[in-house]
Amino acid sequence: MSANTLLETRNLTCIRNDRRLFGGLELVLEAGQMLVVEGPNGCGKTSLLRILTGLRLADEGEVRWRGETIEKLAGDYYEEIAYVGHHDGVKRELSCLENLRLARAMGIPSALELDDVLEQVNLYVYGETEAGSLSAGQRRRLALARLLATRSILWILDEPFTSLDKASMAMFTGLFVAHIEAGGMIVMTSHHDIPLDHERIRRLDLGAKA
Amino acid sequence: MSANTLLETRNLTCIRNDRRLFGGLELVLEAGQMLVVEGPNGCGKTSLLRILTGLRLADEGEVRWRGETIEKLAGDYYEEIAYVGHHDGVKRELSCLENLRLARAMGIPSALELDDVLEQVNLYVYGETEAGSLSAGQRRRLALARLLATRSILWILDEPFTSLDKASMAMFTGLFVAHIEAGGMIVMTSHHDIPLDHERIRRLDLGAKA
Amino acid sequence: MNVQRLSLWQAFVFLLRRDLLLALRNRAEYAMPLLFFVVVITLFPLALGALPELLARIAPGIVWVAALLAAMLSLESIFRSDFDDGSLEQILLSAHPVAVLVLAKVCAHWLVTGLPLLLVAPLLAEMLGMPSAAQPMLLLTILLGTPILSLIGAIGVALTVGLRKGGIILSLLVLPLYVPVLIFAASAIENAAMGLDVTPQIYMLLAFLFLSISLSPWATAAALRMSAG
Amino acid sequence: MNVQRLSLWQAFVFLLRRDLLLALRNRAEYAMPLLFFVVVITLFPLALGALPELLARIAPGIVWVAALLAAMLSLESIFRSDFDDGSLEQILLSAHPVAVLVLAKVCAHWLVTGLPLLLVAPLLAEMLGMPSAAQPMLLLTILLGTPILSLIGAIGVALTVGLRKGGIILSLLVLPLYVPVLIFAASAIENAAMGLDVTPQIYMLLAFLFLSISLSPWATAAALRMSAG
Amino acid sequence: MFLWFHKLGSPPHFYRIAGRFIPWLNAIFMVLVLAGLYGGLILAPTDYQQGESYRIIFVHVPAAWMSLFIYVVMAVCGVVIIVWRMKLAEVVLISSAPIGASFTFLALVTGSLWGKPMWGTYWVWDARLTSELILLFLYLGVIGLHNAIEDKRIAGRAVAILAIVGVVNVPIIHYSVEWWHSLHQPASLTKFDKPSMPPSMYVPILIMALAFQVYYAAVLFQKCRAELLQRERNSRWVEEL
Amino acid sequence: MTPARKKRLALVVLMVAGVSVGVSFALQSLNQNIMFFKTPSEVRAGEAPADRLFRVGGMVVAGSVSRPGDGLTVQFDLTDNEEQVTVKYTGILPDLFREGQGIIANGRLDARGDFVAEEVLAKHDENYMPPELAEMHKAREAQQ
Ligand code: HEM
Ligand SMILES: Nc1ncnc2c1ncn2[C@@H]1O[C@H](COP(=O)(O)OP(=O)(O)OP(=O)(O)O)[C@@H](O)[C@H]1O
Numbered sequence A, B: 001m002s003a004n005t006l007l008e009t010r011n012l013t014c015i016r017n018d019r020r021l022f023g024g025l026e027l028v029l030e031a032g033q034m035l036v037v038e039g040p041n042g043c044g045k046t047s048l049l050r051i052l053t054g055l056r057l058a059d060e061g062e063v064r065w066r067g068e069t070i071e072k073l074a075g076d077y078y079e080e081i082a083y084v085g086h087h088d089g090v091k092r093e094l095s096c097l098e099n100l101r102l103a104r105a106m107g108i109p110s111a112l113e114l115d116d117v118l119e120q121v122n123l124y125v126y127g128e129t130e131a132g133s134l135s136a137g138q139r140r141r142l143a144l145a146r147l148l149a150t151r152s153i154l155w156i157l158d159e160p161f162t163s164l165d166k167a168s169m170a171m172f173t174g175l176f177v178a179h180i181e182a183g184g185m186i187v188m189t190s191h192h193d194i195p196l197d198h199e200r201i202r203r204l205d206l207g208a209k210a
Numbered sequence C, D: 001m002n003v004q005r006l007s008l009w010q011a012f013v014f015l016l017r018r019d020l021l022l023a024l025r026n027r028a029e030y031a032m033p034l035l036f037f038v039v040v041i042t043l044f045p046l047a048l049g050a051l052p053e054l055l056a057r058i059a060p061g062i063v064w065v066a067a068l069l070a071a072m073l074s075l076e077s078i079f080r081s082d083f084d085d086g087s088l089e090q091i092l093l094s095a096h097p098v099a100v101l102v103l104a105k106v107c108a109h110w111l112v113t114g115l116p117l118l119l120v121a122p123l124l125a126e127m128l129g130m131p132s133a134a135q136p137m138l139l140l141t142i143l144l145g146t147p148i149l150s151l152i153g154a155i156g157v158a159l160t161v162g163l164r165k166g167g168i169i170l171s172l173l174v175l176p177l178y179v180p181v182l183i184f185a186a187s188a189i190e191n192a193a194m195g196l197d198v199t200p201q202i203y204m205l206l207a208f209l210f211l212s213i214s215l216s217p218w219a220t221a222a223a224l225r226m227s228a229g
Numbered sequence E: 001m002f003l004w005f006h007k008l009g010s011p012p013h014f015y016r017i018a019g020r021f022i023p024w025l026n027a028i029f030m031v032l033v034l035a036g037l038y039g040g041l042i043l044a045p046t047d048y049q050q051g052e053s054y055r056i057i058f059v060h061v062p063a064a065w066m067s068l069f070i071y072v073v074m075a076v077c078g079v080v081i082i083v084w085r086m087k088l089a090e091v092v093l094i095s096s097a098p099i100g101a102s103f104t105f106l107a108l109v110t111g112s113l114w115g116k117p118m119w120g121t122y123w124v125w126d127a128r129l130t131s132e133l134i135l136l137f138l139y140l141g142v143i144g145l146h147n148a149i150e151d152k153r154i155a156g157r158a159v160a161i162l163a164i165v166g167v168v169n170v171p172i173i174h175y176s177v178e179w180w181h182s183l184h185q186p187a188s189l190t191k192f193d194k195p196s197m198p199p200s201m202y203v204p205i206l207i208m209a210l211a212f213q214v215y216y217a218a219v220l221f222q223k224c225r226a227e228l229l230q231r232e233r234n235s236r237w238v239e240e241l
Numbered sequence F: 001m002t003p004a005r006k007k008r009l010a011l012v013v014l015m016v017a018g019v020s021v022g023v024s025f026a027l028q029s030l031n032q033n034i035m036f037f038k039t040p041s042e043v044r045a046g047e048a049p050a051d052r053l054f055r056v057g058g059m060v061v062a063g064s065v066s067r068p069g070d071g072l073t074v075q076f077d078l079t080d081n082e083e084q085v086t087v088k089y090t091g092i093l094p095d096l097f098r099e100g101q102g103i104i105a106n107g108r109l110d111a112r113g114d115f116v117a118e119e120v121l122a123k124h125d126e127n128y129m130p131p132e133l134a135e136m137h138k139a140r141e142a143q144q
């Protein structure tokens, strides 16, 4: 374990419906690294990600952040991570700007202006539009814009590219690379072919493990 | 208009939030053809598909099936189409088999045994499992299995590949080709690169239209 | 394996059975209208400080208001989950007439939420000290009245199911339509308690019942089509 | 642009304001508990055939049972939509203590659904013929009692929000816990109507209020964490 | 001590121990019940006021005590679940709920049957009776909530919270007779000075109470074993059985 | 301590404070008589509400039970060993109603200061004893 290791799991096991999805999983992730979790449908990618956020309890084993278990850290851990799951976490009744302001209030705001954030995810003209009347892909972009509006080290992303058109995919891929190059960390799943072969990207094939 | 033309739209217009998504759309689709609707997020693909099913009303224009407007046909039209939308239409409390049986009861059953259908979409072992405890991709496969369990000419599919792993994507692509080769029709949207260059496949770029 | 297309009647039965099956799978949830009925009724003696004679006097009113609220709260379950998971779209796109399928769903709903009230009503009537002459009439009004509640309620749910938090809007739509049922049922029970004639009330309830069976499925189907849009 | 991290108090206020804003955007839905309250109360004169003296006697009970049911029906809105769209996960993963954020949401819920009951209560009391000596007490009990309902209810919603049709199981969980509030509030009003001492009841309501403010947010936060899992 | 606790907490160990205890518990229960009934129905004298009808006390009081006791056990399990995440506590909690509900129901029924000759009514909305009825609802709530949540580990934690919140009702039930001058009689036995009845009466009550405790333990162990098997059906120790 | 821990501690302190305030209110409340239950002494002292239902409890005075008029109406005196109140009741009495027995009556005071009961329930006290023992008690009390 190098001094840079921030996230590690010990003997992580997940059982659902009597099926052992994975067991004895030992992950180590250093600052500046990205982990892409792969595997066929139902192999437990979403479950793993939710365990890493602490939203779900592991059936065995533990997740450690900076050497402490995340249960003990609680709030301290959440200051440093951001999660975008299957659900967007976007309030339909609020406008795009209001949604981002909310995200900032709940976390640590980044230095960017919100207008610039919207500009970057190509939603600038929708700033005052209610999120409920965005299309599936636009809403996904708004969810991902949270990553820019707040400041966190570890991004945990469950199929971030769902519903995105190709231009948006390329844009976010660039963003992810910038994040890890700046010393951030990403754990993500995706069924899309991601055109990334950065030396810092590691892949975990959950399907093979099972 | 050839004798084979089954689906056509006349001057179809859709307006949402005061924005004209598309207008004067004239589509013609013959038996044995597939239409892939493309375009960036929010250009109106989902809206178009729902108008084609009759679930949504067009702001102007009409949809015709075998020369009649679909409003007039109602039940007769629904005997010949199948729709898989953003929502799976899968009941979480029912097992996979029960879900398919229900689909058959609501439509025209196909000649396949249900076990074979499940086998084909790689869910055979989940036959008795409640659909609620399937993963995102497995549930999507179950939704698409409806296409096999019932018999219909026109399939309307909104991002069928969402959440599917690569093996499943290839499998369904093959299935779609088989369907159009047997004289069926498909209207679908997808942000995935579909490895299809069959001469019967036509593309409509909604984004360009707008 | 039967790969024939189902007849309309078969489709009706199939959907009815599916809904009953779902109710069985979600037993705990579907037992709740019944429990709610019981709990609401027990609230009144608590709130009123419980004098037997007073309670007995207002018992018919309490039981029927509770039945109304219980029916209302369980209404959402007719279409909500079908709407949320997209099954409703599939029903609307079914090859069978939607009104018949809707009727199947409403029947299932009544069997699961309305009928059980019949079973506990005698017990509750006893607890509230309702005169025993009135008790058969209580059962009769519940038997005739609750299907009306389900049928009318279905229209309301169909209208509001597309709204994200339609629950309470629904009550506002549906309660006014329930009022006539409430009035006739409660007055039938009161009359029975006093040994008076109840035929006018019963005929009225029968009239409501037949009207709602024949009209509500159409209205519901139309409303669903609108909500799905 | 303020890019400072919010203090805990600021985050509390922010979330409170966000929820009030959402309520404003969904005006129609949030007006419903109030309307439900009114409708339930008007059902009773209909069901009972309206004898003024009888009504006046049971008025405190009816008003409070209606307040209880209205509060209960609006409970789901505290967390349901946040759960469905994934905002709840974001709140649980927030850098601030979840109990405080939960308290903000509950406060907003009370301001939107509990407080308005105060405004219509005098009118309804008048309608039911409640003696005017009792009316200030009615308002006081509503002021003290409805926050308790929201606070306790939040625990129930947090427990059931993960269930697809938690609505009615919720009532079973929550109503028994509401009963003490109901009993003390109704008896305070009755005593006030007779010109008797009400301090014991008021103290009891105050005790419930303080206990629930200090304990319920923790229980709710724990329950939410569990539901999200 | 802690080690012992920890060991008992491990499912396979508990499964084995419980299995060994059950026959004994059943036997002890039979003996105690027979002794209690003999003492209560035959040896105990009639009451100077109520005559023979007071003998329902030998069922009512132990059942009522059990209804409170089991809820407290559940609340304690709840704390253990929240704080230590002990799986066995989840199993004990949820297995206790139906047993507790049955005892509550029994106390309500025997109480009403007794109330008719004693008070002149089956039911009054008095503090003791009402709070006991609420207890029944709480038990049903626990059972309902547990059934409604599919993931049993989540369900365990949910009912833990509910059990802890609901435990405020227990002191209310117990002290209701003093706080509200209820129609129900004040404590005869559960008070600090000596019981207000002769030993020939209270000894059989205590024996019956003990018998009910043993019965609870026996049924609890049985239910826990079944529940454990169900939950751990794919773990190694179950497959080895 | 990290800031987050400090914050958590502050919250716990607040919670404990809230709970103590709540408990003190509860104790205040329990010090007073919540349900309307009065003893005959309190009724005589004028503490009973006029024109409102309340409950009195006490012992039926030996020899006080009479049936004036039609025979359905019962009249008896109720005592708490200090004062007495006259109770009138029309209806069926519970089996256990007898002289010397504790009862609870629900009703209101009439103009003459008599208690008109709407409901009479026999209350049992916490004492159980065999008949012989009860005889002995009575005998001993008689001696004193
Ligand atoms: C439905 C009616 C009744 C209910 C719900 C009920 C409930 C209870 C409960 C919960 C307890 C346990 C109290 C505690 O340990 O703190 C209890 C104890 C007792 N009950 Fe009842 N009861 C009812 C009727 C009666 C009647 C009619 C009698 C006879 C007068 C009676 C006599 C007793 C006695 C002697 C005890 C034991 C008191 C002690 O702890 O020393 N109960 N009852
Ligand atoms: N419920 C709604 N209310 C109002 N406007 C809506 C609603 N849903 C979508 N829109 C608007 O309609 C436009 C088209 O939406 P639609 O869902 O058809 O897009 P799409 O092409 O399917 O996009 P995507 O690729 O992101 O799924 C969007 O710009 C959106 O702003």
Ligand SMILES: Nc1ncnc2c1ncn2[C@@H]1O[C@H](COP(=O)(O)OP(=O)(O)OP(=O)(O)O)[C@@H](O)[C@H]1O
Pocket: A016, A017, A021, A039, A040, A041, A042, A043, A044, A045, A046, A047, A048, B132, B133, B134, B135, B136, B137, B138, B163
């Ligand atoms: N709510 C649930 N209850 C029970 N089992 C579940 C539930 N959700 C998922 N599962 C089971 O857990 C397994 C893993 O699910 P998970 O969602 O983690 O898969 P995934 O790798 O994210 O798949 P996908 O690529 O389809 O999203 C699946 O086999 C599924 O059967």
Ligand SMILES: [Mg+2]
Pocket: A045, A046, A047, B135, B136, B137
């Ligand atoms: Mg997934």
Ligand SMILES: [Mg+2]
Pocket: A135, A136, A137, B045, B046, B047
């Ligand atoms: Mg779309």
